[in-house]
C-alpha cells in the first residue's frame with residue numbers, strides 16, 4: 001500500500017488519470033497563467049468552464065476537490081480582507097480607520113475567485129497523478145538542464161526516494177509511538193520541557209530506523225549496479241499517445257482564447 | 267471476566283479512499299489465567315485485534331471491557347490499564363532507545379512511577395527471565411544481535427509486571443533454542459504467577475504445545491475459538507484460510523488412511539509417538555493372535 005497512501009492521489013481510471021504527466025503538469029501551469037491573464041467576466045467564465053470540465057473528466061468526487069481548499073482558507077481570507085480594505089477608490093462605507101470601496105469589493109471578489117480556481121485546478125493535477133509520475137515528468141521536462149551540468153536525474157531520483165519514504169516513516173512513527181505508549185510513555189500531558197523530553201523515546205528509534213533503511217536502500221541499489229543518470233533507460237518510459245496530442249491541442253486552444261480575452265478585456 | 271470484547275469493528279482510514287475493514291463484529295471473552303493462542307493469515311486482523319485490548323486503538327464501534335469497565339468510557343485511566351495489560355509488539359526491537367540495556371528495560375517501570383531501586387530490581391528480574399546475561403546490562407541496545415534485541419524488548423514489557431501479557435509473534439526470527447526458551451519462560455510465568463497470556467504466532471506446533479485455547483482469525487472475523495485439539499480437527503477448513511494444522515496432524519491422518527488405528531487428534535510428536543506405538547503393538551498382538559488361531 002505505502003506508495004498510494006501518499007499525498008492526495010485518488011485512484012480511479014479516468015481520461016485524466018491516463019494522461020501523460022507532462023501534459024498535466026504543463027497544462028496546469030498554462031491554466032494558472034490564464035487565471036492571471038483574464039480580466040473580464042467572460043474570461044472567468046471560460047476558466048470556470050475549464051475547471052468544471054476537468055473535475056468531471058477526472059471522475060474524482062467533488063468533496064475531494066473541496067477538501068484540498070481547506071488548508072488555504074486562511075490565506076484566502078487574509079488576502080481578500082486586505083484587498084477589501086486597502087484598495088483606494090470610491091468609498092462606500094467608512095468605519096473608524098477602515099473604508100470599503102467599490103473597487104475593493106471587486107478586487108476581493110476577483111482574488112477570491114482566482115485563488116479558489118488556482119488551488120482546485122492544481123489539486124486536480126495532484127489528485128489524478130501519482131507523485132512518482134510527477135517526478136518522472138519533471139525529470140523529462142527539465143532534462144535540457146543536463147547540458148549545463150544540472151544533475152537532473154539525480155535530483156529526480158532523490159525526490160522519488162524521499163516521496164517513497166514519507167509514508168514508510170509515518171507508519172513507523174505510528175508503530176513506535178504505540179509501542180512506547182504500551183510501555184507507559186505519555187506524549188500528551190505536561191509542560192513544554194516534559195513533552196520535549198517525552199519525544200526522545202520516539203525520535204531515537206525513528207532516526208535509527210531511518211538511517212538503517214537508508215543504508216539498506218543504498219546497499220540494494222549498489223547491489224543492482226545503480227550508477228546514476230548517464231545511459232540509464234526506463235522500464236516504463238513516458239510516451240505521448242493520441243489522447244496526449246489532443247490534450248496539447250486543447251491546452252493550446254484554451255491559452256489562445258484566454259490571451260484574446262485578456263487583450264480585449266472581456 | 268477479565269477482558270470482554272463486544273461487537274468490535276475497526277476500519278482503518280475511515281472516510282478516505284483507502285478504507286480497510288480490519289475487524290468485523292468480533293465478540294470475545296477472556297478469563298483469568300488462560301493461555302490463548304491467536305492464529306490467522308497475514309492481514310487477517312490479529313495485530314489490530316490485540317492493540318484494542320490495552321486501548322491503543324479506539325474501536326470504530328463496539329466496546330472493550332477490562333474487569334467489567336468500558337475502557338473508552340469518559341475518565342477511564344488508560345495509562346494505568348497499560349500497566350495491567352502488557353503488549354509486546356511485532357518486531358519490538360524497533361522500540362529500543364536508551365543508552366544501555368538496563369536503562370531501556372527500566373523505562374516501563376519508571377513510567378509507572380516506581381522508585382529507582384524498584385525499577386532496577388524489576389528490570390534485572392525481567393532480563394534474567396528472558397535470558398540476557400549480566401555482562402550485557404551496560405551495553406548499548408543498538409549493538410546487540412537481532413535475537414538479543416528482541417529479548418530485551420520483551421523484558422521491557424515484562425518489567426512492568428502485567429497481569430495480562432500479550433505477545434505479537436515474539437518468536438519470529440529467533441533460533442529454535444531461543445524460541446523454546448522464551449515460550450517456556452512465558453508458560454512458567456503463567457503457571458507460577460497466574461498471569462493471562464495471549465500469544466499471536468504462525469507456528470501451529472507452538473500453539474499445540476503451549477495454548478489451551480486457540481482463536482482463529484479470518485478476514486477480520488473469528489472463525490474458530492476452541493481448544494487446539496478441536497480446532498485442528500478442522501484442518502481442511504484451516505487450509506482454505508491459508509493456514510494449516512501441525513505437521514503431526516497430517517502424519518496421523520495419513521497413517522489412519524493407510525489402516526493404522528491411530529488417534530488423529532494427537533497434538534504433539536510425543537503424543538503421536540505414543541499413539542502410533544500403541545496402534546502398532548495392538549496390530550502385532552492381533553496378528554499373532556490370528557496366526558495362533560490358524561495354527562490351532
Ligand SMILES: Nc1ncnc2c1ncn2[C@@H]1O[C@H](COP(=O)(O)OP(=O)(O)OP(=O)(O)O)[C@@H](O)[C@H]1O
Nearest residue numbers: 278279286288306307308309310311312313314315
Ligand atoms: N496502519 C494501517 N493503515 C491502514 N491499514 C492497515 C494498517 N494496519 C493494518 N492495516 C490493514 O488492516 C488489515 C489487518 O492488519 P493486521 O496488521 O491486523 O493483520 P495481521 O493479522 O496482524 O497480519 P500479520 O500476520 O501480517 O501481522 C490488513 O488488511 C492491513 O492491510
Ligand SMILES: [Mg+2]
Nearest residue numbers: 312313356434
Ligand atoms: Mg500482525
